[in-house]
Amino acid sequence: MKLLFATVYRSPEAGYLKEFFEVLYRFQPLYDNVIVTGDFNIHVNRPSDQHVGRLIKQLVSTVPTHHVIYHDGSIHENCLDLVIVRDTSLIESLSRSSSPFAAAHDFIDFEYKLSHKIAPAVTKFTRDFRRVRTETIAPLVEREISIGFSRDGLSLFVVDEAAVGGSVVTRALLDLAVATLSSALLAAADLVAPLSASQPASRRKPWVTSQIRSLIRERDRAYRLFRRRGSSADAYKELRSRVRNLLDTAKNQHLASHVAGAADVQSRWHELSSMGVLVQSN
16 A cells, blocks of 8 residues: 655745646556645635636646545635545545634644555465375385386486496486476375465454444544544543453453354364463473
8 A cells, every 4th residue: 555645835925836736646646545735825715816726627637536625614714724635535534623723724634544455365375294204205205206207218326428328418308307306296295295275364353343343443533532632531431441341242252152162072172272262381
């Protein structure tokens, strides 16, 4: 996931931001997410402002899907501070100070959900040689080598050139011997340690439901508001307690259901071990 984040300040005496939008036009296709914030010193809520039309036209021609967020229903005399994003659906929340945060300027607070392309799943194959003993695989390797070399008319022994009429082992013959030996080793490995697809463990806990995840996001949002604005921490503490209780209850129910569903004592111990409940002894 690549994010292009830009902060702009345009002096009231400066000309139009043509050079900035030219640079943005070149770079924005290289990024998954685009966010531009700053003080443009352009009164976008005043059609009479000479730069408003050029700004909107420039945004449409640069990236047709760009949107400018500058109004949420509150009444402001000026509207100089902007948030420009590629996709407004990724804005989870947006607030603007009810009165100017500073002289003719607003405080804009927004939460943006970063989007990223999910890479296709890659299946990896492995062999487990942990239980393979030498006395088991050695005869199989010898047999497969013998079969392969006999089929290709090769020999495992070094022979004096004079004994074979002064013939020279060519590179092609050597490559054939290496290929035959490799195939024999793989054939023996397939018999004692066949390839198996490895499944990466999911980072998500099975007992964390969508309802709990939603409450976790609400808790985190309350914490950020508390840190940024210095508001009361009561809302955050209440949500934190609810999340903790729900997680504990859901986890206990999940573990209890798996243990209760085990067919016998051995299966029950296996379930406990697979869930990491048992303590490994040294």
